[in-house]
Every structure is written in structure tokens, then in C-alpha cells.
Amino acid sequence: xALEALEISxxxxxxELDTLSGITDDSRPGWTRTAFSDVERDGRQWLASRMxxxxxEVRQDSAGNVIGTLSGRHTGPAVVTGSHIDxxxxxxxxxxxxxxxGALEAVKAMREAGMTLDHPLRVVGFFGEEANEFGLxxxxxxxxxxxxxxxxxxxxxxxxxxxxxxxxxxxxIDPQACMKARWARLEAHAYVExxxxxxxxxxxxxxxxxxxxxxxGAQRFTASFSGRPDHAGNTPLNRRSxxxxxxxxxxxxxxxxxxxxxxxxxxxGVIKVSPGxxxxxxxxxxxxxxxxxxxxxxxxxxxxxxxxxxxAAGASRGVQVSIAWPSITDPTLFTEPMQRVIGEAIxxxxxxxxxxxxxxxxxxQEMAAICPAGMIFIPSHDGRSHCxxxxxxxxxxxVGVRALAExxxxxxxxDKADLA
Ligand SMILES: [Zn+2]
Numbered sequence: 396x397a398l399e400a401l402e403i404s405x406x407x408x409x410x411e412l413d414t415l416s417g418i419t420d421d422s423r424p425g426w427t428r429t430a431f432s433d434v435e436r437d438g439r440q441w442l443a444s445r446m447x448x449x450x451x452e453v454r455q456d457s458a459g460n461v462i463g464t465l466s467g468r469h470t471g472p473a474v475v476t477g478s479h480i481d482x483x484x485x486x487x488x489x490x491x492x493x494x495x496x497g498a499l500e501a502v503k504a505m506r507e508a509g510m511t512l513d514h515p516l517r518v519v520g521f522f523g524e525e526a527n528e529f530g531l532x533x534x535x536x537x538x539x540x541x542x543x544x545x546x547x548x549x550x551x552x553x554x555x556x557x558x559x560x561x562x563x564x565x566x567x568i569d570p571q572a573c574m575k576a577r578w579a580r581l582e583a584h585a586y587v588e589x590x591x592x593x594x595x596x597x598x599x600x601x602x603x604x605x606x607x608x609x610x611x612g613a614q615r616f617t618a619s620f621s622g623r624p625d626h627a628g629n630t631p632l633n634r635r636s637x638x639x640x641x642x643x644x645x646x647x648x649x650x651x652x653x654x655x656x657x658x659x660x661x662x663x664g665v666i667k668v669s670p671g672x673x674x675x676x677x678x679x680x681x682x683x684x685x686x687x688x689x690x691x692x693x694x695x696x697x698x699x700x701x702x703x704x705x706x707a708a709g710a711s712r713g714v715q716v717s718i719a720w721p722s723i724t725d726p727t728l729f730t731e732p733m734q735r736v737i738g739e740a741i742x743x744x745x746x747x748x749x750x751x752x753x754x755x756x757x758x759x760q761e762m763a764a765i766c767p768a769g770m771i772f773i774p775s776h777d778g779r780s781h782c783x784x785x786x787x788x789x790x791x792x793x794v795g796v797r798a799l800a801e802x803x804x805x806x807x808x809x810d811k812a813d814l815a
Contacts, residue, residue: 401504401800405793408500415441415480415496416488425485425783430459430523430534431565438480442495442520449503451518458538458576459522459568464515465502467807472584473517474807475766476501476799478758479524479535486525487785493773493792494589495520501800512807514584521758522568528552529561533761538576540761545574583766585806585814587737588759589799590770591787595778596751603794605772606738606748610760611659611687612726614694618645618705622714624670624678636713639668639677644708645701645716646682652700659688660754661697689726689752727760732814733769740801741771746794767814771798 451463478494
């Protein structure tokens with residue numbers, strides 16, 4: 396069946412995007428449908444009913460994922476696509492939603508054209524992709540991919556409530572059962588996700604579509620500096636152990652460390668100071684930040700370099716320093732055959748794919764644990780995302796959905812072993 400027969404409807408897609416984005420917490424700016432909120436549960440219900448209307452067989456699994464299946468000519472492993480419908484607080488109208496509703500539009504067009512894949516096709520609205528108040532992202536896709544661990548359920552928010560308790564009380568998910576959402580490798584043939592770029596590169600290069608080569612690994616650090624609190628008036632500068640000055644030196648060093656070795660980024664996002672008074676020399680300071688790269692070795696070398704820089708900053712000021720790396724996530728490199736098949740699918744739509752790395756995490760990285768995975772990016776206007784200004788042009792949405800449909804059909808034709 397020629398794919399030209401597919402009538403992807405931009406109008407239908409934008410109607411669905413409007414309706415879903417209308418399911419929002421009106422008390423917050425922009426669009427807000429965070430996991431563990433009532434509106435997010437409403438959103439899942441709405442999605443399930445829209446999937447049913449599109450002719451999919453729908454279930455909500457034990458981890459809150461909404462899964463719609465279209466039968467193929469054969470039973471067995473499914474070609475899988477999807478993304479998430481939760482948002483950050485005060486977020487936008489495209490992040491995640493484009494991948495779920497774009498997939499649904501592709502399915503509608505395929506059914507209307509009488510097109511059937513050999514494999515079953517699964518569209519997944521993953522639960523809780525955004526980092527939540529418990530510090531965990533990708534909840535639903537972790538559960539499916541097998542990277543959700545029992546200790547994750549013990550994570551606590553700032554009020555001391557466990558993730559397990561919140562799942563039960565606020566998300567309608569049984570924490571005892573959520574691990575059962577895991578898929579066997581046999582269930583998935585391949586996974587491809589359409590997503591907005593959330594950065595400026597496609598627009599800067601005047602390109603409509605990107606082929607994602609991989610997802611950067613991320614390592615979070617905390618750096619603690621213990622000096623001595625003293626009177627800000629009567630303690631001479633050469634007699635101080637100023638914890639904040641040492642922390643500030645490391646903050647600037649960390650930016651320089653990333654600049655000196657391209658291929659990654661490093662950020663200090665939080666500085667905590669105590670006692671925190673204008674007339675007291677800071678006795679304690681703490682930095683929180685992260686570093687990201689597609690290269691594991693880059694990340695490891697920067698850990699070593701950060702430790703050396705921290706020790707130097709502390710030693711010159713008589714400040715004790717300790718560095719911890721509470722979370723290190725390895726990069727996800729999409730396989731060369733997956734990139735080739737998806738790249739050819741994009742080319743078939745008449746667009747030239749721009750290779751691009753994702754600095755942000757995505758559900759695709761969890762799915763890569765069970766099957767060959769890949770991603771397609773479409774532009775974010777001005778690079779803005781996770782804010783109300785998030786915007787993707789309707790014409791780019793259409794290009795993305797058409798490429799997604801082409802990729803699903805192409806992946807259906809290739810043996811799983813040849814995609815690895
Ligand atoms: Zn997203």
C-alpha cells in the first residue's frame with residue numbers, strides 16, 4: 396500500500412491537541428497536568444476513550460500506562476509508539492502530547508486507508524514521564540522497560556510521603572502491582588517516538604525534522620562545603636573559611652570544565668547557603684547540578700575533574716569539601732539500523748533529516764531496554780519548552796506525523812534482529 400494514500404489530517408490533530416490541553420489545572424499558569432493530580436487522571440481517561448474511538452483495543456496497565464492496540468496480520472511482538480500526556484507545572488501544549496496524539500492520528504489515517512501492518516501496533520500514553528515530586532522521571536516507561544526498581548517506590552517527597560503511598564492515594568495505581576506492567580522482550584518489535592525538540596537547533600538550521608541519534612546520559616551531583624561561620628564585620632578576610640566563596644569557585648569551574656571539553660553540558664542549578672544572613676560569613680554551602688553527554692567516558696572524566704576542582708577550591712580557603720553523585724544515568728545510543736530505517740522514512744516524506752542528540756530524557760530510553768528504539772524530533776519555536784510559550788508550527792506537526800507513520804510501516808517490514 397502506497398503511503399501517499401494516507402490522509403493525515405492536521406485539523407483533526409490540532410483539535411485533539413486543543414481538547415487534551417484543555418484538561419488542565421486552571422489554578423496554574425500555562426498548561427498543567429502533572430502526574431498525581433486529578434486532571435492527569437482525567438487526561439488518561441480521555442485518552443483511553445479517544446483511542447477506543449480510533450478503533451484500538453484499550454487497556455490501562457498496572458503502572459497507569461494507557462495502551463491501545465491495533466491488530467496486525469500476525470500476532471506476536473508489537474511495533475510500538477507513543478509518548479506521555481503528563482506535563483510539568485506551568486508547562487506547554489506540545490511536550491509529550493505530540494507523540495501520543497500524533498501516533499493516534501497516524502493510526503486513524505492508516506485505518507481509513509485500509510492499511511494493516513504485519514505486527515500489532517501499540518500506542519502508549521506513558522504515565523508520569525516528567526520528573527515528579529519524588530525525584531523520579533519516566534515512571535510508566537520504566538515499569539514497562541523493567542527499569543523501575545522496588546527502592547524507587549520508597550522515594551519520598553518534601554512532606555515525607557512515599558511514592559508508593561502517593562501512587563495509591565492520588566494516581567489510582569496499586570504500588571504492589573505496578574512492577575507487573577513490565578513487558579517481556581518478546582512483546583516489542585521496535586519503538587519509535589515523535590517528540591518536540593525542546594531546544595533551538597532545528598529552527599536555527601531551518602530544518603523541519605530531526606533524526607535523534609541518542610539521548611544524553613545525565614549525572615546529578617551535590618557538592619557540600621563546610622567552612623566556619625564568623626562575624627562579617629570583625630573577621631579579617633585572611634582569617635575566614637568562607638564556604639560560599641569556595642562553592643562559587645567550583646560553580647564557575649564546572650562551567651569551564653564543560654567548555655574545555657565539548658560534547659557535553661554542565662549546570663549548577665541550586666545553591667544553598669547557611670546560616671544565610673548578610674552579616675555572617677557562610678559556614679556551609681551546597682551546590683546541586685547536573686552534567687549531560689552522549690559519551691559515558693566524557694561523563695566519567697568530568698566526575699574526576701569536578702572532584703579535583705572542588706578539592707582545589709576548598710583547600711585554598713580552609714573549607715572541607717565532599718562531592719556525591721546520587722544519580723548517574725548512562726547515555727542511550729540508538730542503533731545504527733534503527734537510525735537508518737527511521738532516517739529513510741523521514742526522507743520518504745520529502746524532508747532531509749538533521750541528526751540531533753537529545754539532552755533531555757525521554758520514554759524512548761526506557762523502551763530501549765527491551766527493543767530497538769529511536770526518536771523523531773520536530774522544531775520548538777525559539778527553542779522554548781516546559782513553559783507556556785512552547786510552540787510547534789502546524790506544518791511541522793504534519794511533517795512529524797507523516798514521518799512517524801512512514802517509520803512505523805518501515806519498521807514493520809524489518810526483522811527485529813536486523814534493527815539491533
Ligand atoms: Zn516529553
